[in-house]
Amino acid sequence: MKRCADTVIFRGDLADDAAIRLILEGTVQETGQDFFRALVTRLCEVLGTAGAWVTEYNKKQRTLTALAFWFETDCLPNFTYEIADTPCETTIQNRELYHVGDDIASLFPNDPYVEPFRAVSYLGIPLMDKELRILGHLAVLDTKPMPKEPRTLNLFLIFAARAAAELQRIQAESQIRDRETKLSLLINTAMDAILELDENLKIIHVNPSAEKIFRKSGSQLIGRPITSLLTEPSGNKLIRLTEDLRKSQVRENYFWVPGGFQILANQDQDFMTEGSLSRYLLDGKSFFTIILRDIRDQIEAERQIAALTSQKEYLLEELSSFEGSKDLIGNNKAWLKVLQQVQQVANSNACVLITGETGTGKEVIARAIHAASRRKEAPLIKVNCPAIPESLIESEFFGHEKGAFTGATGKRTGRFALANGGTMFLDEVGEIPVDLQSKLLRVLQEGEFEPVGSATTQKVDVRIIAATNRNLTEAIDKGKFREDLYYRLNVSQSKCRRSENGAKMSFYLRNTSQKSRRIKWINKSIHSLLIANAG
Numbered sequence: 108m109k110r111c112a113d114t115v116i117f118r119g120d121l122a123d124d125a126a127i128r129l130i131l132e133g134t135v136q137e138t139g140q141d142f143f144r145a146l147v148t149r150l151c152e153v154l155g156t157a158g159a160w161v162t163e164y165n166k167k168q169r170t171l172t173a174l175a176f177w178f179e180t181d182c183l184p185n186f187t188y189e190i191a192d193t194p195c196e197t198t199i200q201n202r203e204l205y206h207v208g209d210d211i212a213s214l215f216p217n218d219p220y221v222e223p224f225r226a227v228s229y230l231g232i233p234l235m236d237k238e239l240r241i242l243g244h245l246a247v248l249d250t251k252p253m254p255k256e257p258r259t260l261n262l263f264l265i266f267a268a269r270a271a272a273e274l275q276r277i278q279a280e281s282q283i284r285d286r287e288t289k290l291s292l293l294i295n296t297a298m299d300a301i302l303e304l305d306e307n308l309k310i311i312h313v314n315p316s317a318e319k320i321f322r323k324s325g326s327q328l329i330g331r332p333i334t335s336l337l338t339e340p341s342g343n344k345l346i347r348l349t350e351d352l353r354k355s356q357v358r359e360n361y362f363w364v365p366g367g368f369q370i371l372a373n374q375d376q377d378f379m380t381e382g383s384l385s386r387y388l389l390d391g392k393s394f395f396t397i398i399l400r401d402i403r404d405q406i407e408a409e410r411q412i413a414a415l416t417s418q419k420e421y422l423l424e425e426l427s428s429f430e431g432s433k434d435l436i437g438n439n440k441a442w443l444k445v446l447q448q449v450q451q452v453a454n455s456n457a458c459v460l461i462t463g464e465t466g467t468g469k470e471v472i473a474r475a476i477h478a479a480s481r482r483k484e485a486p487l488i489k490v491n492c493p494a495i496p497e498s499l500i501e502s503e504f505f506g507h508e509k510g511a512f513t514g515a516t517g518k519r520t521g522r523f524a525l526a527n528g529g530t531m532f533l534d535e536v537g538e539i540p541v542d543l544q545s546k547l548l549r550v551l552q553e554g555e556f557e558p559v560g561s562a563t564t565q566k567v568d569v570r571i572i573a574a575t576n577r578n579l580t581e582a583i584d585k586g587k588f589r590e591d592l593y594y595r596l597n598v599s600q601s602k603c604r605r606s607e608n609g610a611k612m613s614f615y616l617r618n619t620s621q622k623s624r625r626i627k628w629i630n631k632s633i634h635s636l637l638i639a640n641a642g
Contacts, residue, residue: 159245
């Protein structure tokens with residue numbers, strides 16, 4: 108047991124003035140734990156009770172922890188108890204003063220503390236803050252009956268008011284300490300350098316990141332003018348911005364600093380930082396906070412990205428010049444002429460007619476033209492003309508409205524609408540029915556069409572690449588192909604032929620020759636560069 112005072116005289120018969128004076132004299136110079144100890148001993152002395160205690164309430168656990176507990180001659184340390192089945196529970200639940208004048212054991216037979224303390228009577232009151240939240244409680248008990256006298260209650264309420272005020276003060280201090288701790292952790296663990304400046308722009312506080320960025324300890328930085336750590340232009344910029352903040356009348360006293368600040372790492376080296384600047388007032392004086400972020404790694408990363416991008420473009424150019432086209436490889440003179448034609452017509456909007464026997468790679472040429480054109484980001488829509496039934500080919504080209512013909516159960520978008528802004532490849536164009544050729548010619552000439560069953564004209568911007576294995580001039584003579592459509596398509600012509608021994612003309616897909624291994628390496632390098640750029 109720890110004694111709270113050398114001598115305690117229980118004097119329940121003190122006059123009111125003397126009692127109040129005793130309360131004040133015993134507690135006015137004390138705070139915290141010492142205050143509560145003095146409070147409970149004076150409370151017992153003034154009311155003449157055997158015990159008194161002031162507690163802090165834990166709502167979640169429904170427990171009371173004694174801040175000070177005096178009983179008869181000693182203080183009871185570290186006293187925590189559950190409030191269930193005790194008169195304290197009634198005090199907390201009812202949120203008002205509770206008095207049991209006699210025979211407390213019969214009212215609370217399950218209270219485990221009645222018998223050890225020989226308790227006969229009890230008086231308790233909850234301690235609440237301004238928002239009426241229960242902070243704890245103050246109580247006295249006695250080993251004899253305690254009549255309900257106004258004088259006793261009034262004095263008890265005075266003690267309770269003092270206890271509640273001190274408990275609020277302690278909890279407020281604890282909250283402030285918690286906030287200060289969190290703020291300190293926030294500042295000290297920030298990746299950005301944070302510096303506080305006084306009204307003369309001298310450093311008064313720095314965080315660890317500031318020590319790191321300036322390569323100086325806090326003791327070396329505190330007291331120095333911040334301008335001594337910046338290049339002259341950046342120092343002048345900071346002075347100008349702080350003056351602007353001093354003159355500012357707006358509530359948001361802060362700036363994001365365009366261009367940041369140039370830091371002097373040493374006499375021969377400086378580096379750029381991003382920064383923000385803010386001002387706050389304290390006791391009529393201006394203080395500033397500057398936050399700096401080292402962007403050397405960012406600048407280096409941007410430099411590397413630029414270098415990798417240039418390298419990627421170089422490799423793409425090397426690949427393009429080596430292959431002649433993205434997916435084509437060849438060194439035959441006739442084939443090189445075809446590749447040259449591909450490059451010549453790719454960036455124009457001219458129609459292209461590709462002729463050649465089946466299997467000579469007409470579609471590959473068409474895809475190469477599209478891939479090298481300005482339309483490469485738009486779709487390449489392929490139409491295999493012989494594969495579409497003659498009765499459906501117009502709908503396939505131009506789309507149709509619901510109910511336009513038997514079986515048209517819904518609206519359909521045609522291939523021309525899908526290819527808008529891109530390229531349409533008409534494979535085996537010679538198989539298109541003659542009556543549809545006039546409508547195709549209109550699209551080529553006017554850039555417009557009407558879906559089947561619709562009176563609305565739609566505008567499109569589509570480049571046509573056509574291919575055929577038929578002799579279209581013979582088809583014209585026989586009346587199976589329109590001459591005007593032929594000359595409209597045949598703006599640029601490329602031929603794919605078989606060689607004399609019957610093999611395909613000498614071009615290869617990827618990875619089929621020694622040269623393709625070089626191309627595979629270039630593609631792998633480009634893939635790695637793209638991954639690096641994405642990272």
